[in-house]
Amino acid sequence: MFSRSLRATLAVLTLAIRTLGAGLEVAAFDVDATPATGTLLAYDPMVGAGELTLRCRGIILRGSGEPIVLAAIDWIGVANDSHDAFRDALAAAAGTRRQRVSIHALHQHDAPQADATSERILKSRGIPPGPFDSAIVEPAMLRASNAVRSATARLQPLTHVGWGQAEVHQVASNRRIAGPDGKVRAVRYTSCKDPELQAAPEGVIDPNVVLLSFWNGEKPVAVLSYYATHPQSYYRTGLANPDFPGIARFLRDQSVPGVLHVHFNGAGGNIGAGKYNDGSETNRAVLAGRLADGMKRAWESTRRQAISSTDVGWDVETLALPLATHLKAAELDQAIRRPTPQIYVLAAQLAFVERVQAGKGIDVACLRVGKHRVLHAPGELFVEYQLAARNMRPDLDITLAAYGDYGTAYIGTQKSYELGGYETEPRSSNVAPTVQGVLMKAFQRLLGAGPQP
Numbered sequence: 001m002f003s004r005s006l007r008a009t010l011a012v013l014t015l016a017i018r019t020l021g022a023g024l025e026v027a028a029f030d031v032d033a034t035p036a037t038g039t040l041l042a043y044d045p046m047v048g049a050g051e052l053t054l055r056c057r058g059i060i061l062r063g064s065g066e067p068i069v070l071a072a073i074d075w076i077g078v079a080n081d082s083h084d085a086f087r088d089a090l091a092a093a094a095g096t097r098r099q100r101v102s103i104h105a106l107h108q109h110d111a112p113q114a115d116a117t118s119e120r121i122l123k124s125r126g127i128p129p130g131p132f133d134s135a136i137v138e139p140a141m142l143r144a145s146n147a148v149r150s151a152t153a154r155l156q157p158l159t160h161v162g163w164g165q166a167e168v169h170q171v172a173s174n175r176r177i178a179g180p181d182g183k184v185r186a187v188r189y190t191s192c193k194d195p196e197l198q199a200a201p202e203g204v205i206d207p208n209v210v211l212l213s214f215w216n217g218e219k220p221v222a223v224l225s226y227y228a229t230h231p232q233s234y235y236r237t238g239l240a241n242p243d244f245p246g247i248a249r250f251l252r253d254q255s256v257p258g259v260l261h262v263h264f265n266g267a268g269g270n271i272g273a274g275k276y277n278d279g280s281e282t283n284r285a286v287l288a289g290r291l292a293d294g295m296k297r298a299w300e301s302t303r304r305q306a307i308s309s310t311d312v313g314w315d316v317e318t319l320a321l322p323l324a325t326h327l328k329a330a331e332l333d334q335a336i337r338r339p340t341p342q343i344y345v346l347a348a349q350l351a352f353v354e355r356v357q358a359g360k361g362i363d364v365a366c367l368r369v370g371k372h373r374v375l376h377a378p379g380e381l382f383v384e385y386q387l388a389a390r391n392m393r394p395d396l397d398i399t400l401a402a403y404g405d406y407g408t409a410y411i412g413t414q415k416s417y418e419l420g421g422y423e424t425e426p427r428s429s430n431v432a433p434t435v436q437g438v439l440m441k442a443f444q445r446l447l448g449a450g451p452q453p
Contacts, residue, residue, distance in 0.1 A: 023063035023309045025155035026214045028222040028260035029147040030057035033073050033140040034240050035112045040131040042076055042109040043236055050241030052250055054111055056144045057262050058103075059214065059222045060094050060151055061158070064312035067096040068367065069148060070224070070376075071103040072264050073140075074242040077406025078105055080117035080351050082137055089141050093148035099316045102365055102376040105403045106265045108243045109235040112136045113406070117351035118344070125337060130344050156221060161311075161369045162213035163397050164302035168294035171287055172229040172268075173275035174203025174383075176421045184421030190232040190272035191279030198275055205229075205271055206386050209294040210399040212372060213302060220259045223252070225295055226374070226399040228266030228383050233277055233284035244273075247288035252295050261295075264401035269380035269410050270423055305370050313368035317442040318361035321378075321408060322432035329353050345427060352407045352430040362405050364439070366446035373447060375400040377439070379408035379431075380423070382416060385439060392449035411435055 033056040039046045058071030069090050078086055087101040094101070105113075112131065119132040177200050179185030188197045209227040213220050231245045242249070245263050252261045277283050332350040336343060367374040373396050375389055381402040390398045410429040417424045417433040443449070 024158040024307065024312060025062045026158040026216070026221050027060045027151040027155045028057070028262075029060070029144070029151040030055060030260055031140070031143040031147045033075065033144070035136045035140070039112050039136050041112060041238075041240060044238050046240050047238035050110070050239040052242055052246050054240055054242055055246070056140060057260060059224070059262065060148060060155065061312065062155060063158070064309045065314065066100050067094045068314050069094050069096065069101040070262070070367070071101070071144065072262050073103060073105055074108055074246060075105045075111045076107055076109060076113040077403060078103060079113070079115040079348065079406035080355050081120075082114035082116040083405040083407070085116060086114070086137070086141050086144075089145040090148050093145040094152060099363055099365075100314055102401070102404060104264050104376070104401045105406060106231055106242065106245055106263065107380070107403050108241070108246070109232050110237055110239060110241050110243065112240075115348060115351060115407070117354065117407075118347040121336070121347050121350055121354070127336070127343065132344070132347070156216045158214055158221070159217055159306060160215035160304045161307050161372065162215060162220070162302040162304045163211070163372050164298040164300070165208045165210045166294050166297035166301055167207045168209050168227060168291055170276045171273055171290050172202070172205040172207065172271050173273065174205055175270050175272045175274060176203070176419070176423070178419070183419045187422045188272065188274035190230045190274055191234060191277050192274035193278050200275070202275060204383060204387075206266060206383055209291065209298050211295065211298040211302060212369070212374065212399070215304060220256065222260045222262060223256070223299070225249070225261065225263045225298070226266050226401060227263070227291065227294070228268040228271050228386055228402075230268050230272040231265060233273065233287050234279045234281060244284050244288040244291060247285065248291035248295060251288065251292040252299075255296065256299065265403050266400050267377070267381040267383045267386035267402045269402070269412070270382045270416075307370050311368075311370045314365060315368070315446050316363050316365045317446060318363050319438055319442055320356070320359075320361050321438060322434045323353060323356045324426070324430050324432050326426045327353050327430060329357065342427070348407070348409070349430055355407060362408070364442050364446070372397045375443060375446065376404055377402050378405040378411070379403065380410040382412050382423075384413050385411075385443075388440065389443045389447065392444060393447045396447070398447070411439070
């Protein structure tokens with residue numbers, strides 16, 4: 001039997017824990033996001049699923065304003081009207097608004113993509129929608145929204161949040177190799193067999209994987225990880241698979257059982273594994289092991305802090321991103337009507353043009369949890385944005401999830417558009433170089449930072 005004084009002490013401690021997390025709750029969800037056989041993946045029809053299925057997983061936070069939903073999906077991208085629709089479905093299931101829902105793709109290439117705007121454009125011209133067929137999206141969206149709805153019935157107290165980070169060794173490298181004049185002389189893609197390009201330095205990367213974890217007392221409920229790199233080891237297999245980040249996530253699931261691991265791709269638009277990856281099939285497991293090792297060390301370095309509802313917040317900036325000057329609606333419309341291998345790229349470009357011309361902005365958001373901040377951004381963002389955001393508030397722990405609304409395609413820095421390279425070519429980026437100023441000002445506002453030099 002406990003003594004009266006010990007019982008009183010335990011009662012005080014229990015009350016203190018409940019007070020610290022007063023009103024805050026968290027739940028995790030996870031569903032299969034693998035499409036049906038025959039679906040067009042990045043380049044080829046799907047002939048089957050790999051040993052690890054594609055997932056859509058995330059968390060619900062409740063107790064600080066309307067609920068917040070954070071989700072990550074093993075797809076190439078979710079763009080334009082599909083991005084809005086997916087967020088609307090999850091918002092309805094969680095009892096919140098679209099602006100408080102964030103969904104990000106991990107950008108694996110043996111995976112599908114979703115863009116209902118491009119689908120409408122193609123169908124209205126009598127062209128099959130190809131990779132934009134909504135039949136791909138709707139089953140996964142329904143499963144995800146049902147999972148979110150079910151998760152709201154098993155919310156548990158959120159009392160603490162954890163933050164850890166560690167360097168990932170020999171995975172990420174910058175794809176853009178500069179020549180003597182500073183311009184891009186070669187692109188070191190996500191797999192590279194050229195010894196000279198492999199020998200080039202890693203270049204500008206963010207070497208760290210960051211873990212943000214949510215706890216009910218001493219029990220972790222969910223771990224969110226963030227790492228900036230293109231996630232391909234090799235692809236065009238015809239088998240839908242989550243590539244090496246999915247394997248790393250699976251390994252961490254097994255190492256910390258009962259805790260859902262949700263992975264987000266950071267600002268990896270100009271980052272890949274090309275320095276350390278020759279595209280051989282055996283290298284997928286090597287890269288996965290290295291990323292999982294970084295995740296493990298980040299987990300072991302995790303620092304926890306108690307939080308209350310006042311420590312959690314969600315702020316959104318709806319931005320009008322500048323349209324690339326080479327994108328003209330009339331020209332794209334004519335080009336789409338002619339048979340061309342680039343028809344789906346053209347449709348995606350016209351979709352973004354229509355979105356901009358209709359005055360539909362793109363949401364950029366910031367999650368505040370204690371002294372930790374997570375920025376939620378669109379497109380294939382260059383890593384310099386992630387590094388700049390972190391430098392804006394050195395007093396805070398800051399990370400970033402990119403590949404939100406995929407309608408923008410690549411988003412380079414203003415200078416990068418002058419330097420050449422695949423990522424900033426007219427076929428690759430739907431925004432103008434002045435996008436940097438728009439995004440940086442939004443990051444400053446969301447992070448509460450002053451003007452940057």
